[in-house]
Every structure is written in C-alpha cells, then in structure tokens.
Amino acid sequence: MRHLPRRRTWSIGALVAVVVVAAPIAAQAQPRDGAPAVDDSRATPAIVHESLEDALAEVGTTPAGFRTQSVLADRLADASDDYTVRFPEAFAGVRIVGAAGQVAVVRGADQAEPLIADARSRGFTVYSAPTPARQLDQTAERAQAWADSLPPAERDGVTAIDVDPSTGDVTVVVEDSGAAPTPPADLGAGVRLAGFRPAQGSLGSGTATLPDTQSPTIPDPGTLLPNSMVGGTRMYVLSPSRTVANWCSLGFNGIRDGRVVNITAAHCSSFTDPATGRPVFRPGTMSEDSTSPRLGTFTSAEADEALDAALITVDPEDDPRFRNSHVLADGPQPLPLSGTQSPVRGQTLCKFGQKTGYTCGKVSGIDSATPGGVRNVTIELCAIAGDSGGVVFSETRAVAVTSLSNAFDRYDQPYPSCGVARTDLAARGAVPLMVGVTVGAISARFPGLQVGAS
Structure with missing residues (x-):
C-alpha cells in the first residue's frame, strides 16, 4: 500500500x-x-x-x-526491474504462489510473447493480467496526489492505496469512520473501507x-x-x-x-x-x-x-x-x-x-x-x-x-x-x-x- x-x-x-x-x-x-x-x-x-x-x-x-x-x-524483484524497462507494455507485476514465482503478462500487448519466453527461461510461470505495471503505478501516484490535496481532516481518513496486478485495480483504502471523501471517478481508483488503526x-x-x-x-x-x-x-x-x-x-x-x-x-x-x-x-x-x-x-x-x-x-x-x-x-x-x-x-x-x-x-x-x-x-x-x-x-x-x-x-x-x-x-x-x-x-x-x- x-x-x-x-x-x-x-x-x-x-x-x-x-x-x-x-x-x-x-x-x-x-x-x-x-x-x-x-x-x-x-x-x-x-x-x-x-x-x-x-x-x-x-x-x-x-x-x-x-x-x-x-x-x-x-x-x-530483479526480474521486475528488468521487465519494467524491456517490456513496459506487457509487464504487469510479480507474485509468489506456493513455491512458484509468477510474472503477470498483458497478453496481446507489444512484446508479450518475448516476455513470456524470458520469464519461463528463468523458471517462473506466467498469468494473464489486464493492465501494465507502469499504468497501475501512474494511477496510484494520482491517487496519492489527490489524497495529499485533501484538507487535513479528510486526508486523515485515507489509510493507504492498494495495487493489485491480477485484477488491474487500484484501490484507495479509507478508514470506516467516514472521514475521507470518495475519490473522483476520473481518478480510475476504487475505494474500500478498512479497520486499520494506529x-x-x-x-x-x-x-x-x-x-x-x-x-x-x-x-x-x-x-x-x-x-x-x-x-x-x-x-x-x-x-x-x-x-x-x-x-x-x-x-x-x-x-x-x-x-x-x-x-x-x-x-x-x-x-x-x-x-x-x-x-x-x-x-x-x-x-x-x-x-x-x-x-x-x-x-x-x-x-x-x-x-x-x-x-x-x-x-x-x-x-x-x-x-x-x-x-x-x-x-x-x-x-x-x-x-x-x-x-x-x-x-x-x-x-x-x-x-x-x-x-x-x-x-x-x-x-x-x-x-x-x-x-x-x-x-x-x-x-x-x-x-x-x-x-x-x-x-x-x-x-x-x-x-x-x-x-x-x-x-x-x-x-x-x-x-x-x-x-x-x-x-x-x-x-x-x-x-x-x-x-x-x-x-x-x-x-x-x-x-x-x-
């Protein structure tokens, strides 16, 4: 987050x-x-x-x-750094499932097939994802900028931002106190209530x-x-x-x-x-x-x-x-x-x-x-x-x-x-x-x- x-x-x-x-x-x-x-x-x-x-x-x-x-x-992490540069339109993220390392790929995107081949050559499996990593991170940055612009009382109600490559979702996580406003629709981020507290x-x-x-x-x-x-x-x-x-x-x-x-x-x-x-x-x-x-x-x-x-x-x-x-x-x-x-x-x-x-x-x-x-x-x-x-x-x-x-x-x-x-x-x-x-x-x-x- x-x-x-x-x-x-x-x-x-x-x-x-x-x-x-x-x-x-x-x-x-x-x-x-x-x-x-x-x-x-x-x-x-x-x-x-x-x-x-x-x-x-x-x-x-x-x-x-x-x-x-x-x-x-x-x-x-090393592969992620590499793929972000080499395959920016096809690479969507990485995760661990059980004992396997998995690479998220936007199938059909430019250079998707070379990315799949490279990931498998390193012993990783691949799975399909809808959105490139760089686009997800850009949305997350916009969400943070929006939160930072809020008045203090509202800004305090925003707990974090969650990026999920498997679904292509960027979610603004807010306290369940109702302090934070709903993010604007053009931000491209969802919202979820959570009970995190200091x-x-x-x-x-x-x-x-x-x-x-x-x-x-x-x-x-x-x-x-x-x-x-x-x-x-x-x-x-x-x-x-x-x-x-x-x-x-x-x-x-x-x-x-x-x-x-x-x-x-x-x-x-x-x-x-x-x-x-x-x-x-x-x-x-x-x-x-x-x-x-x-x-x-x-x-x-x-x-x-x-x-x-x-x-x-x-x-x-x-x-x-x-x-x-x-x-x-x-x-x-x-x-x-x-x-x-x-x-x-x-x-x-x-x-x-x-x-x-x-x-x-x-x-x-x-x-x-x-x-x-x-x-x-x-x-x-x-x-x-x-x-x-x-x-x-x-x-x-x-x-x-x-x-x-x-x-x-x-x-x-x-x-x-x-x-x-x-x-x-x-x-x-x-x-x-x-x-x-x-x-x-x-x-x-x-x-x-x-x-x-x-």
Whole structure:
C-alpha cells in the first residue's frame, strides 16, 4: 500500500504502546460510549511465539521454506526491474504462489510473447493480467496526489492505496469512520473501507509502572554485548514535557552521518496537542523503561509523520549496545541480518514486536506493481498495541517496520492478545492484518541511511 498521511489519534491509532493505564489523563485512549474500561497493565502475556520456527509452522512453512521464499523474492524483484524497462507494455507485476514465482503478462500487448519466453527461461510461470505495471503505478501516484490535496481532516481518513496486478485495480483504502471523501471517478481508483488503526496508549510519567509480564529478555549470544539493544526490543518513549509516555518496539539499528540510529515508527513519539486535541510528533526520549536512563532521542529533522518513519539518534555513550544488525528472532538467539529486501505479493514475512513476539503471514497488499517501488506492505499476521515500530523481516533481510493493525474491537480498543483478535475478527469475517513501512522507503526518505549498524 502506498504511503499516505495518516491520522494519529489515541482512539484510532497505529500499533504502538501497550495500553498501561496508570491514571486517567487527557491523552489516554477513550472507549466509545458503552465500551468497557480497559486496563491491561496486569494482563496475561500476549506473546504468541517465542520461536521463529513455531511462528513459521503456524502458517505452514519451515525455516528452509522461509529461506527459499526470500531467495525467490529477490529473483522476482530483479526480474521486475528488468521487465519494467524491456517490456513496459506487457509487464504487469510479480507474485509468489506456493513455491512458484509468477510474472503477470498483458497478453496481446507489444512484446508479450518475448516476455513470456524470458520469464519461463528463468523458471517462473506466467498469468494473464489486464493492465501494465507502469499504468497501475501512474494511477496510484494520482491517487496519492489527490489524497495529499485533501484538507487535513479528510486526508486523515485515507489509510493507504492498494495495487493489485491480477485484477488491474487500484484501490484507495479509507478508514470506516467516514472521514475521507470518495475519490473522483476520473481518478480510475476504487475505494474500500478498512479497520486499520494506529493504537497508541499512553501513561502519566509520574505514576508509570511496568507490567508484571514482559517479552522475552535478550541473553548473551556471544557475539553481542550482554545488554545489546536489538530489533524488536521494548522501548519506552517519554514526551518532551515528561508527562506522557508510549510503549513501542525498537526497529532496525542503522547508521547515518556516522551516528548510530534506530529505524522505527514516527508515531511512537506522537503526543496529543492540547490546543487541537490531535496527536502530533514531538521529539521524545527513548529508554528501556520508566526507571532506566535515556538511551537516545527522536528529532523533528529525522521524522516523517506521513510516512510514519523516524530515526532515533542513540546517545554516543550507548553506541556499543546498538552497534549490531540483529533482531529478536529464532527463539532466544538474536538473528543477524544480511541486508534489505523489497516485499513481493504472496511472500511469507515475519515480525517481532515486544507485545506479541513472533507472528508470520503472507503479503496480501502492496502499493506498487513493482517490488522496488513498494512503500507500504500489508501482511496477514497479528500485531497488537505495543508492537509498533518493531521489525518485519524475510529470513535474514530487513523488510519493514510495523505501523498499522486492524486488531481492534468494535469499541476501537486494541485486543489484549492475538487469540482474542483472531476469534473476534473471524466472527466479523476478517483476519488479523498489519501494515509495515518498508526500509526501502525509509532509506529513500533519509539519504545516507545504512540499515544495519554492525
């Protein structure tokens, strides 16, 4: 899904903090009329899987299969770049179905037959599609320009854009609150209601306490410092006024301009503006918990609210703890990364977030017909409040950071666990979904960013 400006509200928010209510405050998420009060500060653990292998098994694959799909995704992305240039009228996109890489072809178009022959020579299968990739992406760009031109109150109702090469459809995905207007007919895009929300709880700093149960601790893996901070680790973000804090998950470590940074979601440092009642980015500070010293800071210069991406500058004295390319994966052993990857529709990806641990699922939505242009990716996996900013990966490749989720009940409150989310969403004819902001888009937004700090 193509990135678009998103609403940052406490009741309709983006996958951030564990809702730990210390005291009623103005910025805290409030239920709709009739909704029960929510306080999960002493809730049972929401960790779904403490092992990557178990998370993969739940979606019917293995570490070997995960690796094979990662290699296949790279091959498809390379072919996509090639075909976009060589066969612009015939190439429509790529996807993974089972163990097969597939190339979408506009049959009857100029050079369709040479494209089919080339795809098959690379071991891919082909399927028919109605619209060239470049036309789909042009429509998506027009849709984004339309959304960007809307007044703020209406623009906030547009969640994302979905490009589907198999049908030739470009769809504007809007919140089900009715805030966004219907796209004009001449745009060539459809519209679909969705329940994605940023879910950002907050707590008063003076009375903040940690929940009794936390995500798995990081053991000493030998090659890392015993207290290393790796992707997926819990972080505590304190507002500049030191009156409100958010729980989030660390993203990927990196380096920019010689500084060690962490790549995460911008809304982790969003706090309510008293004048407007709307959450806005404020450069907060990051630590491990409410009683720990500061480890780094958000800055306005390295935050993009529309993209929902930000870089945390790590304090120099704490550089060694972040100077690694690992994420919390593969059970208790942090997983070292070996680069980045663009997501492909149908690919299995996994995430680690401090609230729910590891969950995996297939890519069901992208905002570009070509993998290299994907900014936002939708995945059929569970992520709930507290997972925001965490890592999304393919085998050992960095893919995205967690941004949005549909794991909210009918009162717009985040579900306490993935089990509850799956059951309740199934009754409503839905499945858990999350949206991630790709590292490719974040790197493009912040030139010179190196993903991985080892």
